[in-house]
Amino acid sequence: MKRNERLVDFTNYLINHPNKMLNLNKLSKRYEVAKSSISEDLVFIKHVFEDQGVGIVETFPGSLGGVRFTPYITDKMSQEMSEQLAKLLSEENRILPGGYIYLSDILGTPSNLKKIGQIIAHEYKDKQIDVIMTIATKGIPIAQSVAEILDVPFVIVRRDQKVTEGATLNVNYMSGSSSRVENMTLSKRSLSIGQSVLIVDDFMKGAGTINGMKSLVYEFDCFLAGVAVFLEGPFKGDRLVKEYKSILRVDSIDIANRSIDVKLGNIFENQPKD
Amino acid sequence: MKRNERLVDFTNYLINHPNKMLNLNKLSKRYEVAKSSISEDLVFIKHVFEDQGVGIVETFPGSLGGVRFTPYITDKMSQEMSEQLAKLLSEENRILPGGYIYLSDILGTPSNLKKIGQIIAHEYKDKQIDVIMTIATKGIPIAQSVAEILDVPFVIVRRDQKVTEGATLNVNYMSGSSSRVENMTLSKRSLSIGQSVLIVDDFMKGAGTINGMKSLVYEFDCFLAGVAVFLEGPFKGDRLVKEYKSILRVDSIDIANRSIDVKLGNIFENQPKD
Incomplete structure (x- = not known):
């Protein structure tokens, strides 16, 4: 394989193996060239990826070392993507009877889910995250999208x-909106002691459901890495969870005019510009 | 940007815009080079991608034309990935009381989901598919994975x-295993008349649930493109759906010895070798 061909194939290989330590000896075998050539290629790809905001290419020396590609977006890209999602959410025909907001189409479109995943992964880029947790049904696509980008499992x-x-661990929780006591359950084998868990969900009002998931995290002897929701809805009074990140926020829903005022969520409060 | 840099960035760009028609004029502007240089790059990338089994790069002439990258795997890759999944499924601690099989960890791991998505997308590569349909809960990650690869929505x-x-369309269906009549529901806005729908699910026994989804497809005046399941379980008697594709198959579960005999599904029956 010539150098140009190798660059194309190597770029594809890195992008399809995100967050993984790739062994330089194996890469050198794969391309049948010296490790020094692989290193030169990496310097080159690293430079292009950083210039274009694709991600970070890190090399680690030593026999256990190698190269790792971490997809990366900038604060500015994160904000732009959130503004695109806000525009989608502002479409007038989303208001359902009772003032509910129709989200299923947004959360059933891979390109939107990729954005949501990238924004959340970007927000927690400096934290150790071992596993993503969500609750059925509409949180699942978001959990899967974040998990893909971080290359960790989701439960x-x-x-x-x-x-x-199989065997499950169950907790009761208080629904924040209706003040009813409900039950949630997670398979015993889902989490191991000491894992760092990021909770994600599509929508949050009183945060009762998220509070229930928090208690599950602790019952499993795990740590909470954070809480991130796609959309924060209007809620009067104290939420059951104070520490959370939201991509978008809706303060009020005008049912008569079928309009909503969509704002960027608290991820973008006081955020320094790139 | 020099040619080598452009090749790296262009490769990344194509991989991140699968199944989309990309305009050559816009690409020529993006890289500030003549369209002829873009075309040369494409011939080069096309050749590497085809050699390495990454995907197909097609160029279309004319003012509305452009380039489209379609991710592609070979029959052999599809079979190898299925064998890897079969090995995972054969682990002895998967048998639950009642002879159920624990799948949640497999279906919560992005790398497995990507394989499942690629195998199913490969199987339907020659069919027009507008939307993926599944039923909550465990079918969702599979639907999302197939949808991502085909760049279509899922419902x-x-x-x-x-x-x-919002408004929903509801159908009753007969559960294939327990012969009870149950109800399933899908938002009215999920599908448009005439769309071609691929049904996917994690597990199938009597196919009652899948039969219910089939009737939903027809109630929406849509077409059925196919039915694909990750795992086909043991079932005595006639299944309610005869036409389906399975990645893996389990004929019998030995509860006493906690072992299952996992075989490749009917996707790989009579399949010609590459």
Whole structure:
């Protein structure tokens, strides 16, 4: 393979193996060239990726060392993507009877989910995250998208007990909006002691559901890395969870005029410009 | 940007815009070079991608033309990935009380989901597919993975009616295993008349649930492009759906010895070698 061909293939290889330590000896075998040539290629790709905001290419010396590609977006890209999502959410036909907001189409479109995943992954880029947790149903696509970018597993909490989950750990929680006591359940094998868990969900009002997931994290003897939601809805009074990040925020819904005022969420408060 | 740099960036750009027609004039502007240079780059990238089994790069002439990158795997890659998944599924601690199989960890790991998505997308590569349909909960990650690769939306059928879905279309269906009549529901706005729908799910026994989704497809005046499941379980008697594709198959579960015999599914029956 000539150098140009190798650059094309190597670029593809890195992009398809994000967040993984790739061994330089193996790469040198793969391309049948000296390690020094691989290193030269990497310097070159690193430079292009950083210039174009694709991601970070890090090389680690030593026999256990190698190269790792970490996809990266800038604060500015994160904000631009959120503004695009806000525009989608502002479409007038999203208001349902009862003042609910229709999200299923947004959360069923891969390009939107990729944006949501990138924004959340970017927000927690300096934290150790071992696993993503969400609750069925609409949180799942968001959890999967974040998990893909961070290359970690995701686990799905359920409101109903299923025979296909084996032994489960169950907690009761207080729904923030309706003040009812409900139950949520997660398979015992989902988490290991000491893992760092990022909770994500599509929508948050009183944060009762998220508070329930927090108690599950602690019952599993795990740590909470953070809480991130796609959309923060209007809520009067104290939320059950104070520490969370939101991509978008809706303060009020005008049911008569079927319009909503969508703002950027608290991720973008006081954020320094790039 | 020099040619080598452009090749690296262009490779990244194509991989991140799969199945999309990209305008050559816009690309020529992006890289500030003549269209002829872009075309030369494309011939080069096309050649590397085809050699390495990355995907197909097609160029279309004319003012509305451009270039489209379609990710591609070979039959052999598809079979190898399925064998890797079969090995995971054969682990002995998956058998739950009642003879159920624990799948949640496999379906919560992005690298496995990517394989499942690629295998299914490969199987339907010659069909027009507008939208992926699945039913909550465990089918969702599979639907999302296939949808990402094909760059089409996915819709989630539910067993419970939710106020966040707006008007819904509901059908009754007969559960294949337990012969009970149940209900499933899908938001009216999920599908448009005449769309071609691929149904996917994690597990199939009697195919009652899949049969219910089929009737939903027809109630929406849509077409069925196909049915694909990750795992086909043991079932005595006639399945309610005869036409389906499976990645893996389990014929019997030995509860006493906690072992299952996992075989490749019918996708790989009579398949010609590459």
